[in-house]
Amino acid sequence: MTAQEVRLCALLLQEHFGEVVEKVGTHLLRSGALNLRALVKKSLCVLVQHGMCTFGPGRRGPAGPLEYRVSCERILYMLRYPRYIYTAKSLYGDTGELVMEEILQRGQMTMSNTVRTVADRLTQNMEDGQSTDYNDVVTAFSRLVETHFLQRFSEVPESPVGGKGGVQMKMVTWVQELQRKPNWSTQRWESRAVHTHLCECIYPQHQPLRCNSTPPALSPQACGDEGIYWQVNVERFHLHFRHQAIISAVASKLDQTSSEIVRTMLRMSEVTTPANAAYTQAVSANEIFRAVPPSYNISRPILDQYLTLLVDDPMEFVGKAGDSGGGMYVVNLHRALANLARATLESVVQERFGSRSARIFRLLLRKRHLEQKQVEDFAMIPAKEAKDMLYTLLSENLVQLQEIPKTPDHAPSRTFYLYTVNQLPTARLLLQNCYKAVGNLIDRRLFETKENKRHLEKSQRIEAILGSLQASGAEPAQLAEVEEMITAPERQQLEALRHHINKLDSSENQVDETIFLLESYIKSTSCSR
C-alpha cells in the first residue's frame, strides 16, 4: 500500500479507536503480517541489554505482570558515545579505545568475549606475521575496571520503587566479585595460521585443534566468567568530563600552571570525594606541593602564591577551607559548574543577539532586578535601542518581567516593572532548545541522505565492483572504465553531500558538549537542594 493510504488509515484509526490502536495498526500495515509479540519482545531485549530499559514488579504488586521502564536519559547518552571512546583512547591507548567501542555497541559483554573480539580486530589491522598479545588487552580491560570506567551489569532486576538506590546497593554487594576475572593463559600466538586455528578452537562447533602447541580452552565456560557481564559506567565518564571542563576553564582564565595545580587537586581528591558533592575533600598545600608533577618546577612560595590567586579569583574555582598543613584548599565543584553554565548562557545570547544585548543580559544576571530606565543607564545604551533589545530578549523568554504593584488595582502607570534573569530556568530552556537542535540536525541528515539515495547507492555499487576487480587483479584500463561510470557532476554532488553530512554530524557532537554542561549544572542544583 502507498504512503498516502497508510497515512489515511492512521488518521481514521486514530479518530475511531484512539492513538494506541492507531500506532499498532500503522506498524502492522507498514510491516506486513508479524507476530507482534515477538517483535515487541525483541525490541525490549535490545533495550534491556543496552541498559536503557529496566523492569520490575508492576503496580499490581509482585503477582501481577512486570512493568518495563525506559530511561530517557540513558538513551540521550547515545549521543556521547564518540566522546567516551575518544576519552578511553586518550587515557588507555588504542586497546582501551577498542574495548570501550565493543562494549558500548553491544551494551554488555563478558570479559572473555571482549578480549577475544578486540584482539581479533587488533590483529586484523596489523601486518602479517605480527600478533596481539592477549595480555595487553586484559591489562587495558583491568585498568578500565579499576578506575571504574567499566562496571558490572547487575543481574538481578531491581525494583522500580527503589530505583537508582536499589541499583547502587546491588553494585555494592557485587564489589567483591568485581575483581573476579577469567583464568587467562598467556600464550603468544605467533602467526596468522595459528591465529585461524585459534578461531576454530574458540567456536566449539568447529573442528578441533590440530596444531602441536596446547592452546587453552577459550570458551566462556572454561574461562570461568560465564554470567559476569560488564557495562560502561557513564557516571564515571561524566565526572571525568566535568573535571576536564573545570581544568580547561582555569587554564583559559588564568594560566597553564594554575590549571595543573587544579588538576592535581582534583586527582588527589577523586577517590575520597563522594559523587555529586559540592566541594572536593580538602587537601593541604603540603600535599599539593608533593603531588604536583615535577616537570613544572614549582617552588613552595610560588605554589602558595598561585593558590592565593586561585582563591581570590572572582570565579571562585578554589576555596580555602582552613589553615592547617599550610592551608587547606577545596575545589568548589558546584560553583564552578554554575559559572560554566552562566558563561554558556552569556555566549549564546551574544552569538544570537549581539554583544550589546549580551551586555544587558550580563547586567541583569549580576544585578537581579532592574527597571527599564536603570538598564539603559547601567548598560550605557541609548534608550530606544535598549528598549528594542530588551523586548527581543523578553520575547525569546531569556528575560522575565516582574510586576510590583504600588496600588491594589495594578494600574499600569502605578506599577513597577522589573526585568530579571533567573539562571536555572533559563538553563533549562536552553537545554530543551539544544535537544530540539540535535533533533533537527538528525532530521536534516536523514533528509539529505534520502534525497541522494540513488546517487549513494550507485557510488556504493561502483566501489564494490572496483574492489572486486582489484582483488581479482584487473588491468588499469578496466578500472578506469569503471570509474568513468560516475560522471563529474555526480561526483561533485556526492562530494557536496559528504561535506554536508560531515558538517551536520560535527554539529551534533558540538551541541552535545553544550548539553552536557547544562545537564551537569541542572543536576548539581537539584542535588544541593
Next chain:
Amino acid sequence: MAGRGRGRTQFTFNVDSLGFGRGEALPASALVPSPLFPPLQFRPVPLPTGEEVDYMLALKQELRASSKILPSHIRPGRVKIDNRVHDISLPFYGGHFLTFAIEMAFFHCWFQQTLEKNEKNQSEGEEDEEKKKTGEEEEESGEGEDYDEEEFEEETDYIMSYFDNGEDFGGDSDDNMDEATY
C-alpha cells in the same frame, strides 16, 4: 486648527504603534508569502576544527555504520534474527537469561535454538553477499524470501512448543491477541 481633530478623529490607542501616521501612504501589500524562517541577524560561529574534532566525527560515523549490521538492529517487516553479517562469537544479546524477566527466558531459549540453526546458513549467507556485491540483485531478493519462509516456519515452532508455558507462567492478562497461525 485647534479643536479640528477634537472629538472626531481621536483614537483610543496610541497611533504610533500602528507603524504609520495619519495621511501617510499605507504600507505596501504583501506580494509573496512571508519567509519560512526569520532572517538571521548574526551568522553562527563556524564549527571548531582540529584533529580531535575530526577523529570524533569519524568515530561517530563508524559507530552508526557498524550498529546497522549488529544483531541489535531489528528491521521491521521481516522478523530476522541475524542479518547478513553473522557474528557467531556472540549470541543475539550477551546477557544471561536471568537478567531478563522470566517471561523472556523462554523467548531466550527459542532464540538460542534458532541461532544455531541460522549458523548453519552462515556460509551460504556469505556467498550470497559476494554475489550481491557484483550487482546481481535477483539473488538478494530470492534469498530474502527464503529467509522469510524459514522464519515463519520457526515462528510456528516457537508458538506451539514454548510459548504456552510462558503465557501461563507470566500470567499476563493484558495480551488478548491470539497466536497467529500460519
